[in-house]
Amino acid sequence: MPIGHQLDATTRPSVAVLGAGSWGTALAALIARHGHSTVLWGRDAGTISAIEANGENPRYLPGIPLPGTLRATTALPEAMADADLVLVVVPSHAFAETLRALAPWREPGAGVAWATKGFEPGSGRFLHEVAGEVLGDDVPLAVVTGPSFAKEVAEGLPTALTVHSEDAVFCQQVADALHGPAFRAYTGDDMCGAELGGAMKNVLAVATGVADGMGLGLNARAGLITRGLNEMLRLNIGIGGRPETLMGLAGLGDLVLTCTGDLSRNRRLGLALGRGQSIEDAVRAIGQVVESIQTADEVMRLAQRHGIELPIAENVRDVLHGDITPAEGLRRLMARERKAEYPQSLFD
Ligand SMILES: NC(=O)C1=CN([C@@H]2O[C@H](COP(=O)(O)OP(=O)(O)OC[C@H]3O[C@@H](n4cnc5c(N)ncnc54)[C@H](OP(=O)(O)O)[C@@H]3O)[C@@H](O)[C@H]2O)C=CC1
Numbered sequence: 001m002p003i004g005h006q007l008d009a010t011t012r013p014s015v016a017v018l019g020a021g022s023w024g025t026a027l028a029a030l031i032a033r034h035g036h037s038t039v040l041w042g043r044d045a046g047t048i049s050a051i052e053a054n055g056e057n058p059r060y061l062p063g064i065p066l067p068g069t070l071r072a073t074t075a076l077p078e079a080m081a082d083a084d085l086v087l088v089v090v091p092s093h094a095f096a097e098t099l100r101a102l103a104p105w106r107e108p109g110a111g112v113a114w115a116t117k118g119f120e121p122g123s124g125r126f127l128h129e130v131a132g133e134v135l136g137d138d139v140p141l142a143v144v145t146g147p148s149f150a151k152e153v154a155e156g157l158p159t160a161l162t163v164h165s166e167d168a169v170f171c172q173q174v175a176d177a178l179h180g181p182a183f184r185a186y187t188g189d190d191m192c193g194a195e196l197g198g199a200m201k202n203v204l205a206v207a208t209g210v211a212d213g214m215g216l217g218l219n220a221r222a223g224l225i226t227r228g229l230n231e232m233l234r235l236n237i238g239i240g241g242r243p244e245t246l247m248g249l250a251g252l253g254d255l256v257l258t259c260t261g262d263l264s265r266n267r268r269l270g271l272a273l274g275r276g277q278s279i280e281d282a283v284r285a286i287g288q289v290v291e292s293i294q295t296a297d298e299v300m301r302l303a304q305r306h307g308i309e310l311p312i313a314e315n316v317r318d319v320l321h322g323d324i325t326p327a328e329g330l331r332r333l334m335a336r337e338r339k340a341e342y343p344q345s346l347f348d
């Protein structure tokens with residue numbers, strides 16, 4: 001039963017969640033707990049059979065019980081059959097290929113949302129641009145983003161995030177599927193700003209992680225978060241996003257969470273680099289996706305295209321490439337010219 005635009009408010013859409021990592025599993029569990037018929041698709045047969053047999057994702061969310069109503073499969077056509085709403089939760093490097101794979105199986109009228117954070121690697125395109133091209137203009141699209149560690153959502157801890165779409169009806173349908181006793185889902189219509197915030201906070205989390213790993217103190221951390229927010233706001237204005245989006249859950253909210261919470265893989269990468277570990281060892285130890293590694297390049301390309309200076313993001317990119325050490329990054333940031341905090345208002 002496709003959602004279309006006539007869905008009865010009492011009807012719960014069937015949901016296919018594509019991507020059985022930590023975030024896809026947590027969101028599928030959340031939606032299943034809300035009474036939606038929910039199927040989780042993943043490519044790894046071992047993980048999927050463990051979810052089916054034991055109600056647990058032992059690789060990505062060990063020890064957290066999943067609802068018995070959640071079904072899991074490695075067969076994409078099976079996951080997509082009868083899905084009114086599709087939620088893509090694969091890493092950004094797999095986003096386009098997953099959309100191409102799902103397209104032939106999408107029920108007519110079913111909208112596609114994603115909780116992936118980042119840009120298309122290589123092209124630097126926003127994910128809504130990729131989705132529009134692969135799926136066509138008629139498919140309702142939405143982005144789900146905000147401060148939300150998968151483990152806490154899977155454990156049922158209170159969380160708030162935001163859904164942005166140009167299609168107000170679909171936006172509300174996605175928010176309704178997520179909204180529940182321990183989960184607030186807000187809505188908005190600024191896909192550019194929402195995607196930029198979710199992508200860029202990962203880069204800035206590396207910066208605060210590096211500073212904390214080097215033992216630079218709490219003042220440095222607060223300074224980086226605040227000037228990092230400023231970088232997000234300036235780039236967002238450059239691309240035509242709205243400032244309030246970045247002052248909300250998609251920007252400031254996620255920035256604070258990821259820059260301060262040790263559950264963040266991007267922050268943990270920064271911590272390791274600040275302590276002198278190699279990027280290869282750090283990524284191996286984390287063992288999950290660390291989006292900042294690709295996103296730092298794409299953020300800097302975007303900034304250069306729009307002629308916007310992003311000193312913190314630039315230093316993160318250079319540290320991730322091994323072009324400078326964290327100590328050199330610190331020296332470069334501290335040696336920047338003295339200037340007004342706000343040479344011009346961001347909100348005019
Ligand atoms: N974890 C979190 O708290 C949050 C994550 N996000 C975002 O969600 C997205 C997914 O991250 P997350 O779930 O955390 O990542 P994880 O590292 O936990 O899991 C990644 C998942 O993606 C799968 N995968 C990798 N490549 C492909 C591919 N080519 N085709 C299909 N599946 C693939 C992996 O499969 P396999 O195991 O077989 O490799 C695995 O199931 C990221 O963009 C992340 O930034 C957003 C908010 C919160």
Ligand SMILES: O=C(CO)COP(=O)(O)O
Nearest residue numbers: 146147148149264265266
């Ligand atoms: O996006 C996240 C929280 O909102 C997860 O952050 P990490 O990818 O850094 O773990």
